[in-house]
Amino acid sequence: xxRREVLDVEVAFRGFGFQExxxxxxxxxxxxxxxxxxxxxEHERRFDLFSAGHTHTAGVEVRVWASVPPAxxxxxxxxxxxxxxxxxxxxxVWTMTLGRSDRLLRLGSPGWWRVRVGxxxxxxxxxxxxxxxxAYGVEKYVIDFWPKx
Numbered sequence: 803x804x805r806r807e808v809l810d811v812e813v814a815f816r817g818f819g820f821q822e823x824x825x826x827x828x829x830x831x832x833x834x835x836x837x838x839x840x841x842x843x844e845h846e847r848r849f850d851l852f853s854a855g856h857t858h859t860a861g862v863e864v865r866v867w868a869s870v871p872p873a874x875x876x877x878x879x880x881x882x883x884x885x886x887x888x889x890x891x892x893x894x895v896w897t898m899t900l901g902r903s904d905r906l907l908r909l910g911s912p913g914w915w916r917v918r919v920g921x922x923x924x925x926x927x928x929x930x931x932x933x934x935x936x937a938y939g940v941e942k943y944v945i946d947f948w949p950k951x
Contacts, residue, residue, distance in 0.1 A: 804863040807864035807867040810939070813853045813860050814899040820917075820945075822845060822847035823892035823906055828945060832896035842882035842919050849917060851886050851943070858937040864907055867948040872919070874944070885950060886915045891941040893947075907947075
């Protein structure tokens with residue numbers, strides 16, 4: 803593992819995404835063509851995540867690897883993989899209401915990457931956001947990036 807970063811992501815309207823930092827290199831920016839109900843949706847130079855909770859703060863751990871990481875351990879509510887291309891080596895986090903985050907995830911180099919996303923806490927965040935309101939850290943994501951061979 804080269805880097806590990808933990809962040810809180812403000813989820814609204816059940817969605818957030820990761821997108822190439824150079825917005826001009828992304829033909830369809832985050833929010834457009836968002837697929838309702840699809841856990842992990844691949845787009846050109848971006849990928850979207852569909853949360854089980856409407857409005858809440860998700861815990862996200864991002865890990866950058868030099869090569870293929872070990873298999874995902876533990877039990878996941880959802881898990882998936884997509885390809886991701888970056889022209890700068892930097893990735894911006896996007897949310898439905900706040901737009902682009904000021905925080906950049908630095909992969910280290912441009913090019914093609916493989917991404918694996920695992921998520922837990924989906925049933926509980928759905929329950930909490932429907933019955934109690936906003937949840938904090940109930941739904942958790944682990945996102946692994948590694949260079950695509």
